[in-house]
Structure formats: C-alpha cells, structure tokens
Amino acid sequence: MESREIFWNISQIGWLYALTFIAFLLLFYGCYDHVKFWGTGRKTGGGPPLRLRWKSFLSLALFQRGILKRAYPGIMHLFIFWGIIVLFIGTVLLAIEHDFLKPIFSYSFIRGNFYKVYSFFLDLFGLLAVIGTVMMLMRKYLFPEYRGVRGRPDTLAVWSLFFVLVTGFLVESARIRGTGAEEPFSPIGYVLSALLPRLFDAESLQLFHEVLWWIHLVLALILIAMIPYTKLFHIIAGSFLTLSDPKVKKGILSPVFSEPLRLEPDRLTRLSRLQLLSLAACTQCGRCEEVCPVVSDQSLLSPRRVMDGLRRELQRSNNHLGFLQNGAFLAGFWECLACRLCEEECPISLKVAEKIVDVRRHQVMALSQFPAELRSVFRNVETFGDPFGEGKYAREDWIQGEAVKRRLRNRNGCLVWIGCQSAFHERNKKVAWAFTKLLDVLSIDYFLLGKEEVCCGDLARRTGNEYLFRDSVLKNIDTFRRYGVQKIVTLCPHCFHVMKEEYPHWGGHYEVLHYTELMAEVIQQGKVPFSKSLDKKTVYHDSCYLGRYHDLYREPRSVLNHVLMDGLMEMEKNRGSSVCCGAGGGNFWTRGNTGERINATRLEEVCDKGAQIICTSCPYCLVMFEEAIRNQERQGLVAMDLAELLDLVKPSGTEK
Ligand code: SF4
Numbered sequence: 007m008e009s010r011e012i013f014w015n016i017s018q019i020g021w022l023y024a025l026t027f028i029a030f031l032l033l034f035y036g037c038y039d040h041v042k043f044w045g046t047g048r049k050t051g052g053g054p055p056l057r058l059r060w061k062s063f064l065s066l067a068l069f070q071r072g073i074l075k076r077a078y079p080g081i082m083h084l085f086i087f088w089g090i091i092v093l094f095i096g097t098v099l100l101a102i103e104h105d106f107l108k109p110i111f112s113y114s115f116i117r118g119n120f121y122k123v124y125s126f127f128l129d130l131f132g133l134l135a136v137i138g139t140v141m142m143l144m145r146k147y148l149f150p151e152y153r154g155v156r157g158r159p160d161t162l163a164v165w166s167l168f169f170v171l172v173t174g175f176l177v178e179s180a181r182i183r184g185t186g187a188e189e190p191f192s193p194i195g196y197v198l199s200a201l202l203p204r205l206f207d208a209e210s211l212q213l214f215h216e217v218l219w220w221i222h223l224v225l226a227l228i229l230i231a232m233i234p235y236t237k238l239f240h241i242i243a244g245s246f247l248t249l250s251d252p253k254v255k256k257g258i259l260s261p262v263f264s265e266p267l268r269l270e271p272d273r274l275t276r277l278s279r280l281q282l283l284s285l286a287a288c289t290q291c292g293r294c295e296e297v298c299p300v301v302s303d304q305s306l307l308s309p310r311r312v313m314d315g316l317r318r319e320l321q322r323s324n325n326h327l328g329f330l331q332n333g334a335f336l337a338g339f340w341e342c343l344a345c346r347l348c349e350e351e352c353p354i355s356l357k358v359a360e361k362i363v364d365v366r367r368h369q370v371m372a373l374s375q376f377p378a379e380l381r382s383v384f385r386n387v388e389t390f391g392d393p394f395g396e397g398k399y400a401r402e403d404w405i406q407g408e409a410v411k412r413r414l415r416n417r418n419g420c421l422v423w424i425g426c427q428s429a430f431h432e433r434n435k436k437v438a439w440a441f442t443k444l445l446d447v448l449s450i451d452y453f454l455l456g457k458e459e460v461c462c463g464d465l466a467r468r469t470g471n472e473y474l475f476r477d478s479v480l481k482n483i484d485t486f487r488r489y490g491v492q493k494i495v496t497l498c499p500h501c502f503h504v505m506k507e508e509y510p511h512w513g514g515h516y517e518v519l520h521y522t523e524l525m526a527e528v529i530q531q532g533k534v535p536f537s538k539s540l541d542k543k544t545v546y547h548d549s550c551y552l553g554r555y556h557d558l559y560r561e562p563r564s565v566l567n568h569v570l571m572d573g574l575m576e577m578e579k580n581r582g583s584s585v586c587c588g589a590g591g592g593n594f595w596t597r598g599n600t601g602e603r604i605n606a607t608r609l610e611e612v613c614d615k616g617a618q619i620i621c622t623s624c625p626y627c628l629v630m631f632e633e634a635i636r637n638q639e640r641q642g643l644v645a646m647d648l649a650e651l652l653d654l655v656k657p658s659g660t661e662k
C-alpha cells in the first residue's frame with residue numbers, strides 16, 4: 007500500500023525536535039509580546055453575533071475577498087496564503103501520525119489512496135505557493151512603486167519562503183529518485199526526480215537530499231520564528247480581526263460617553279484592543295495610500311503612514327495617545343476627509359478614519375490643540391447652534407412661500423430636516439426651496455423645525471469635539487421628543503448618517519431616510535408621473551456619506567434614469583470608488599489648498615466625460631463643485647442637486 011518513509015535518509019532527528027522547539031519558543035514569545043501590548047488597549051464589550059463574525063472570517067480571511075478586488079496582488083496573495091495553509095496542514099498531519107498515533111496506537115492513516123490524494127494536494131498547493139512567491143518577487147523588483155515588500159525583514163521573509171518551497175520540492179524529488187518509488191501522484195517531485203542530474207550516484211544523491219532537507223527545515227523554522235517580528239504577523243492578527251470585528255455597519259464612530267456626563271475611562275488616551283489588533287493586521291501594502299485623495303507631495307497625510315506610525319508610536323508609549331510625537335505626523339491627521347475610501351480599498355477593511363478621529367478627539371478634548379479655523383466654528387455651533395454663526399432666526403430665511411411657512415412646526419407627517427448647509431448657504435438654500443416645493447407637488451405630508459433645528463453634530467463629531475457633539479445631539483433629541491418625531495427625511499447625507507447611526511447611542515431611535523431614498527420610493531410607486539424630459543448629459547457624483555457609508559448607490563441612479571432622456575453617464579470613479587469632493591471630515595471649514603486640489607481633480611473627470619450637469623445629492627459636494635467650476639472657468643457645465651433636477655421636470659399644474 008502506498009506510503010512513504012518519513013525520515014528517509016535523515017539521521018540525528020533529535021536536532022529536528024530541538025530546533026522546532028526553539029522556533030516555536032520564539033514564535034510564542036513574540037506573540038506573547040503582541041498580546042501584552044493589546045492588553046494595554048481599552049476593552050470594548052459586546053460585538054456582533056457569532057454568525058457574522060464567522061461570515062467575515064470566511065469571506066475576508068479564508069476566501070480573501072478584499073484582496074481579490076485587484077487581480078494581480080489578489081491571485082498572488084491567494085496562491086501564497088492557500089499554499090502555506092495546505093502545506094502547514096499536511097505537515098501537522100504528518101507530525102500527528104508520526105509522533106502520536108504510530109508510537110502510541112501503532113496506527114497510521116497517511117497511506118493508500120489517502121496518501122495519494124494527500125501527496126497530490128501538497129504538490130499542487132506547493133506549486134501555487136511558488137508561483138505566488140515568484141509573482142511577489144517580480145512585483146518587488148520590477149515595480150519600484152510596490153510597497154508590499156520593503157525593508158530587510160520583509161525581503162528576507164519572502165526569499166526564505168521561496169527557498170523553503172523550492173528546497174521542499176527538491177528534497178521530495180531526491181527521495182523519490184533515491185527510493186526508486188513510483189509516485190506520479192506527487193507530480194512536481196516526480197517530474198523533478200527525472201530531471202535530477204544523472205551524474206548523481208547513490209551516495210551523492212543521499213548527500214544532496216540530506217543537505218537540502220536540513221536547509222529546508224532550518225529555513226522553514228526561521229520563517230515560523232519570524233512571524234511575530236515581521237509583517238508575517240498579519241496572518242495571525244488579520245484572522246483574529248476579521249473574527250472579532252466584522253464591520254457590519256460602516257463608518258460609525260464609537261462613543262466616548264457611556265452616559266451623558268460620564269466619559270468612558272481611558273477613552274481619550276488609549277486605543278481599544280481591537281484598534282491595536284488592527285494596527286498589527288496592517289500589511290503596509292499601501293493600497294489605501296494609492297487611493298486617498300489627500301495624498302500628494304504637499305500633504306502630510308497618508309493612511310498607510312497613519313497605521314504604521316500609530317503602531318510604532320503606541321508601542322513606544324505603551325498605548326498612550328498623549329505621548330504621540332512628531333508634529334508633522336499629527337498635523338496630517340487634520341487633513342483627513344473621513345471619506346473612507348482607504349477603508350473600502352483596504353484588503354481587510356481596516357478602519358483608518360476611525361483611528362484618525364480618535365487621535366483628533368484626544369487633541370481637541372484633552373489637549374485643546376486643533377486647527378485655528380475650527381476655533382470660531384466650534385464657538386458658532388456652541389453659541390448659535392450652527393457653524394456659520396448666523397443664529398436660529400436666520401434659519402428660516404430661505405423659506406419664501408406661504409405654503410412652506412405653514413409647514414413650520416405643525417407636526418404633520420414626517421420631519422424634513424433641512425440642516426445648516428441648506429438653511430444658511432446661499433447656494434444650498436435653493437435646494438431646500440426646490441425640495442420642499444417638490445414635496446408639495448407630490449402631496450407628501452411633512453413639517454419643518456425651522457429655528458428649532460440645531461447643528462446635527464457631524465462636524466463636531468468628525469473633528470473630535472465630542473462635548474459639542476453630545477450637546478447638539480441631546481438638544482435635537484429633546485426637540486424631536488417634543489414634536490413626537492418618528493420619521494426624518496434629511497437633505498444632507500452627513501445629517502442622515504449621524505441621525506441614523508449615531509443618535510441611537512443617545513436614545514434617539516428614528517426611521518431616517520435621505521431624500522433620494524424617499525424620491526426613489528415615490529417614483530417606484532408610480533403615483534406621480536415625472537417626465538423623462540431632461541435632455542442634458544449628466545453625471546452623478548456619489549457622496550461618501552451616502553455611498554461608502556450606506557451603500558446608497560441604486561436610489562439616486564434610479565431617480566435620475568427616470569428623468570434623463572439619455573440616461574445617466576457614469577464617471578470613471580463611481581459608487582464605492584467615488585472620490586470625496588474635498589469637504590468631508592470638517593475640511594469644508596479648515597481647508598487650505600487640499601479641498602480645492604481635490605475638487606479640481608474630480609471636476610476634470612467630469613469634463614473628460616463631456617457632461618453638462620454634475621449632479622450631487624449632498625450640499626457640501628454641491629458647493630465644492632460650484633467652486634471648482636468657478637475657479638476653472640468651465641463653460642457649459644453646471645453643478646446641480648438632484649432635488650433641483652427633479653424640480654425642473656416635476657409634473658406641471660400641481661404646484662401649490
Ligand atoms: S491600512 Fe489596509 S490598505 Fe492600508 S496599508 Fe494597511 S493593510 Fe494596506
């Protein structure tokens with residue numbers, strides 16, 4: 007019955023056990039160091055159900071869904087990952103049989119047909135791992151911009167893996183030749199055995215086999231021992247992370263207050279255990295850096311450097327944010343747009359923006375250090391309830407007609423939340439006006455809070471001012487309670503996100519819709535016949551807070567396709583890969599050149615498409631695009647909100 011002698015031609019097996027013991031000792035010691043560091047993190051209780059954790063583990067860790075978004079690195083990583091996993095399982099099975107079952111129960115199972123299948127799979131996956139490793143080495147040496155393998159430890163690890171795999175096949179081939187076994191079910195070893203130089207006599211073949219066997223073993227053990235000290239550790243950290251943090255909902259910031267007046271202990275000074283785990287899971291592959299719209303020669307921010315820098319600095323400071331050094335590194339945190347493009351692109355969806363906001367929270371709340379522009383913005387929200395500093399009575403200035411005035415505080419139907427941008431910014435006032443006219447046409451019952459609205463809190467939250475966020479949220483929730491609010495329709499995706507996902511922590515549970523969802527619903531019901539009469543080349547820009555935060559891609563498109571004669575044109579970067587307009591994460595208020603550079607680049611994409619209208623459904627995006635069009639003096643192109651487009655084609659004769 008087919009089988010093989012496990013230590014054919016190998017003497018002094020005692021060394022094998024001694025070296026294996028040392029390698030695993032180093033492995034466990036290194037892992038212990040990591041676990042000790044994670045222990046300095048804050049505990050975060052609860053978490054999603056087990057079913058979702060396993061789903062995330064299977065999808066992201068085992069089937070590598072995130073990495074496979076890009077073909078070359080995806081296939082490369084998949085081959086290496088599964089190659090190593092199968093080879094590791096094969097070695098463990100061999101050890102179980104040789105060291106436990108045989109000596110204790112005189113039982114062996116790696117023989118006969120099982121042995122054939124076992125050998126075949128080990129050869130096949132070994133070959134895939136070799137191909138993957140060669141692909142990685144080619145990337146490293148042929149494409150200097152590739153960041154995945156950098157520095158000596160990374161390079162050493164990849165070359166060690168390559169030689170472990172190659173020596174493994176050579177050892178197998180020498181054994182097959184030496185024993186004269188017929189093993190076509192070990193195809194690679196079998197073919198190589200035939201290719202081994204005929205010059206080898208029996209003695210030199212045995213020497214060749216023995217030397218390579220020890221090289222193979224030592225390299226494999228070095229590789230194992232290196233895991234916790236190099237990037238290889240992402241295999242362990244990444245797997246645990248996908249199990250612990252399945253990212254069911256996206257972009258929700260964790261609370262700082264456990265009760266209205268009670269800050270969670272260590273909340274401002276330490277990252278959580280999960281966050282530390284995710285820093286260890288980062289492979290520094292640089293995909294995030296490639297897509298981040300802020301990254302340029304002039305910018306200080308790089309999401310990859312954020313992950314690397316935080317890990318190094320926090321290891322040095324024993325996870326205390328107060329000891330973060332390097333002013334330029336910290337200044338970069340204020341350039342982030344909280345757009346989450348990096349997270350969408352990251353192979354294991356690491357939450358970069360969340361950590362950036364945590365550092366901002368420490369800067370603002372513990373050290374009172376933040377960009378000077380924010381000082382007046384915070385003061386305005388605190389004093390007047392809006393970042394513009396216009397005050398509550400100016401909130402109703404955009405209202406023109408009696409019909410809409412009658413909607414103020416009348417409690418009928420759903421609440422239409424106007425938001426600061428649409429209430430105060432001259433351009434966005436027109437959108438609020440168009441939308442409310444539209445609601446009247448559609449005979450949708452709604453009411454407005456007018457001067458009783460205060461800022462939704464998104465600005466304060468993304469810039470780290472949790473005191474201000476808490477005050478805004480509590481004021482709004484109190485108002486909602488007085489008016490018996492159950493359903494809210496927002497104009498702004500930022501208000502939409504915080505009210506839907508972040509108010510519930512404070513007891514504010516509502517049905518929250520963005521107005522594009524409401525319009526898609528109305529159109530789908532077919533109650534009001536909008537005409538398909540808009541004859542303009544139109545592109546739609548996905549706002550980050552609707553798209554990447556909530557996967558609301560279909561709704562605005564279905565509305566637009568309903569009214570555009572020639573249908574909607576898509577930009578090169580659309581849906582999940584849409585690029586931020588440059589205003590997110592508080593940058594609307596602090597931006598230097600960053601926002602202008604980003605919206606200019608995005609506008610070029612629009613112009614390349616030959617569009618006449620760039621349509622958005624976010625007041626921030628609208629203002630940013632208007633600015634870009636003005637700055638670049640683009641003729642024949644206008645930025646419009648989706649509500650304004652609908653207002654153009656609304657059924658006539660129904661206006662009140
Ligand atoms: S955060 Fe994700 S995408 Fe960025 S370097 Fe780390 S692993 Fe790569």
Ligand code: SF4
Pocket residue numbers: 297298299300307308309341342343344345346347348349358359
């Ligand atoms: S959230 Fe956006 S701006 Fe911030 S680091 Fe990620 S990609 Fe860059």
